[in-house]
Amino acid sequence: MPQQVRAVVAPGKGEPVRVETIVVPDPGPGEAVVRIQACGVCHTDLHYREGGINDDFPFLLGHEAAGIVEQVGEGVTEVAPGDFVILNWRAVCGQCRACRRGRPWYCFNTHNARQKMTLAETGQELSPALGIGAFAEKTLVAAGQCTKVDPAASPAVAGLLGCGVMAGIGAAINTGAVGRGDSVAVIGCGGVGDAAIVGSRLAGARRIIAVDVDERKLAKARDVGATHTVNSRETDPVAAIQELTDGFGADVVIEAVGRPETYKQAFYARDLAGTVVLVGVPTPEMQLELPLLDVFGRGGALKSSWYGDCLPSRDFPMLIDLYLQGRLPLDAFVSETIALDEVEQAFDRMRDGDVLRSVVLF
Template sequence: MAHEVRAVVARKKGAPVSVETIVVPDPGPGEALVKVEACGVCHTDLHYREGGINDEFPFLLGHEAAGRVEAVGEGVTGIEPGDFVILNWRAVCGQCRACSKGKPWYCFATHNATQPMTLLDGTPLSPALGIGAFAEKTLVAAGQCTKVDPAAPAAAAGLLGCGVMAGFGAAVNTGAVGRGDTVAVIGCGGVGMAAVAGARLAGASKVIAVDIDQRKLDRAMTMGATHTVDGAKGNVVEAVRELTGGFGADVVVEAVGRPETYQQAFYARDLAGTVVLVGVPTPEMKVELPLLDVFGRGGALKSSWYGDCLPSRDFPALIDLYLGGRFDLDAFVTETIGLGDVEEAFEKMHGGDVLRSVVVL
């Protein structure tokens, strides 16, 4: 039986989104139907609306979500109706060369549900990141559901589905921040703020937050930063070096995705230090660095895919840290809104007025 539910749809590039009735099928083999309880408004959703991902309109937006499994298809194991789950957009295959090497967080063949969700007239929808969770119900691959402790409120838990996990994992998984390390995070939006919190939780002795918005820098101090640098008022590289004994940081997380901030990250790290790129650049962007500097400074230049997370490992662990009072997911929730407020949330995002708006259903 198909399900008619309300959802947020982007029909045309740059046009305001609309709340419409869509059709969600019952789960087929390997699929799960999830009743969405909350979904964060992420920059990626705005990129979809603006045609920055691809032009496969209409899009069913939303992907940073948590909810309850309502039904599962044939062959599904590990989850069952009633389970509280966080949705993820990298359901690992278990068979590709990355998975076979024991590195499933690099899976090269992640998958989504195969049945389409549609408009009432039968037009197929393109779900954001294979999820589409600005909806009362959504259809996903069962592997996109990670069961976690239901004591966690959905508005906070769902943020692990994208931005918070990407930032936390960039510092902890990709950057391998350890006790006593010095860390700089360039860009303090939702992803960067999670990197700040993750670095501090991992035991970094100094966590330097870098941004050009004083409001974000002030907020970073409440999330674990020990120092801040206003990039609009001085030389970022010099400031980070001054705060690290003249050497530079052991790990620099670039959470903006621009050539100029990547160059800052490259030169703000210590010799043999690590740069982690988690900010997403646009296709035309290029970075130029003297090859001799790349060689001479040593260390590692890494990209972080989804915080190099393994949802089955990382989501439950972070929820346990949250419930134990060690990782404040609530601090990322600036406001809770309804399905009809997503367009306004995009405007607030442009102005830097929110860390996360979260749709609560």
């Protein structure tokens, strides 16, 4: 029967979030109910609260989560009650033109649970962030959004693979195809940028240059694997990256900010025939202007990385295995653990640059 649980809801644009009682229905065909153990506070949740995604309020926030499958609906075979899973927001369909061409990480028809969770007091339907809604004791998702991983991993770190850390690692390894001996520059050293640094290190990059305006973030970037740092408030980052790469520019430049100014820096800081990867998320009003002759003359590739071009069923278990082997420093991304009713304060600390990730523990 339906369950009532506590959850963090964004009631309206710019309004503080609040903890409400919500109703989680029994899973229908292809659905699963997951008991959440941990959920990271991602900047995307703040975008939802501020109306930067859409205006389908009220939102049930939270999406970087790990937990235990509690119930499954009819036809679900990929997970079972008791499985430890990381939630993802791209349950692939297996039928679209991308999936049929063997490129399911580009699936054009990803899906979420069909049923809606509701506010217990009014019955109003909730819009779960990225189809997940995991700032909740339990949530309803499509079974394809659950990826089973080794339960030896801490939920606090495992859940971070569900969004920001996967986006950054994937931007380096999957989208940017960073290889052994490459030079890499990462512009923007928040959670996604630092994850791109970690991914570049995993891939064997020889030189990893971190760029930011905040010395605290640059210090953290060094901790997770940057070989050089550039404070772009004080130094021209394009010139600095070129100087650190024998005058040529980096083989791969990963832009993890999502602004036209920083994208132009990334464009001109790459070597001829190099690659630019945009993983920072721009806002709808932003416009980019580049000389078309420069786009042509510099060659190479200009790519966007959506969710790190990941395939959760392939990438999540592999990255958890690397973590358990001591080769992937996921613990470095957890700045603090908090309670469910501290999410609003965590947004403030995130805006001020005081944390890499706050993680709600249940």
